[in-house]
Amino acid sequence: MSDSNATDFTNPATFILLGIPGLEVAHVWISISFCTMYAIAILGNFTILFIVKMKSSLHEPMYYFLCMLAVTDLVLTTSTLPKMLSIFWFNSREIDFSACLTQMYFIHCFLEMESGILVAMALDCYVAICHPLRHSTILTNPVVSKIGLAMMLRGCIVILPLLILARQWPYCRTNIIPQPYCAHIAVVNLACADTRISSYYGLFVLFCVMGLDVIFITVSYVQILRAVFSLPTKDARLKTFGTCSSHLFVILAFYIPGFFISLMYRFGQNLALHFHILIANMYLLMPPTLNPIIYGVRTKEIRGRLLRLFTHEES
Template sequence: MSLPNTTDFTNPSTFILQGIPGLERAHGWISIPFCVMYTIALLGNFIILYIVKREPSLHVPMYYFLCMLAATDLVLSTSTVPKMLNIFWFNSREIDFNACLTQMFFIHCFLKTEAGICVAMALDRYVAICHPLRHSTILTNNMVAKIGLAMVLRGGVLSLLYPILARQWPYCRTNIIPHTHCEHMAVVKLACADIRVNSYYGLSVTFFVMGLDVFFITLSYIQILRAIFRLPTKDARLKTFGTCVSHLCVFLAFYIPTLFSFLTHRFGHNVPLYYNVLTAHMYVLMPSMLNPIIYGVRTKQIRDRVLRLVTHKE
């Protein structure tokens, strides 16, 4: 299928997703690691949800937040990877204009939801370590549900403006998006209009909202470390800090690729376009794959339950 370079429309009914610009001939090979990562993400997160549901000892705030994280990762990865694999395997590049805006909303909504859940998990660790006797009274099931709902609503409200702004612009240059999914700036750069408001809004959300999340997580861990260093023995300090390691790994697995991709996309003007596209997939897919592995390896209850499932099947 030939892809036109220009069109005469102002409101396209469809966009054409180019895939990874400059690496079209390697799409088949590139699809293999992405397919493997997506499969691991699906299996890992479904296993987490299943184990927490079936294991009464895991019905505590820490694992409720982990279930929220697993559900968010499933939605986030599924909103991008299946379409990408369709492009790579079947050359299915067309995407409806409204479907494109919907995908854009889901990506940003659940990225911000995941960032909020990381803050909630830091809050859980702070209360558990700094106020252990009040943990069950502060983080009740009702409070955990309210926090989870607040994180989803925050993500939805902050992300709603992305498709609204994208919809209002006339698109008269081309309908070819040099990406594998409807990334916000990749779409609006096709508009024949001044899109600075989109850029400023994206920058504001990233620096102020996600920056505020990082600030609260950092503040929580400063208080956690102060409480840990006040413990009487080295073994007690190590054991207590060990309960935080999984969350720290999840936090780093999410924020490092996200910030790296954002900075290279915004300021790496000499970075090849295919590099930006690949890193954009890393911050969507990498945390979804790593989070269940991190908790599966680090958490004895989950690890033992998985082993019992495997042993039972054998």
């Protein structure tokens, strides 16, 4: 009997996504909040791209990096939310094996890209505050383009081994994934083989790639704070630090949920499965939803352009 089951599930044609196990009755209600966040993310990030494109005074490194962040957020949400909503609304639980691995790759690849872009934005803040007279000569358009390309290639290359390893494992335990999207660890856990190399490489990516990003950002902000607190007046300090406050809020919105999820998976074994899955979903949804709101509210140039756009439309 066990041999028959193993044969049935070896490299299955499809996986079954369960959504949020234990909260099936509430799927429709959960989908309302997810759909609202998705709509805000799509509208907000496209608005950021539109405003930066239309206003030539925003053609600066900070806003180029912000556009990169917006594109990353758009791809990240679009790679997960439509399938989630189809599960919640239409009970469309099946996902093709290759499509599942592709979704897994996009999720982790663009999370890495977002982390890299946040590092680039920290560099921009550091140069703008600590070396303001050299900002335009250090962060030229070609340099910004190369940084953006480097962050994109880093994300693609670093995550590629996870995809290659996941594709090679034999899957014979089950084809059921107890969550609404194909996360790496959820897929690999279904393999009937020793997958420690996948786990070890995943930890390498977490600590040695994203961990280095956190260290670099921390060092940048230590230097920024030293420069800010060395200013003579409180108004000067607040004004100078305000130029990077939006970026700081975005960093906190990206890394703090990830930190808590990491702790939860290691020390929260007594927590219900649906709670783990809800928090993981929020981690994917929160940054793309909050980023355009934070920059729209905290950045005077974007806020002013947005207000003039609506005023013009109303008139």
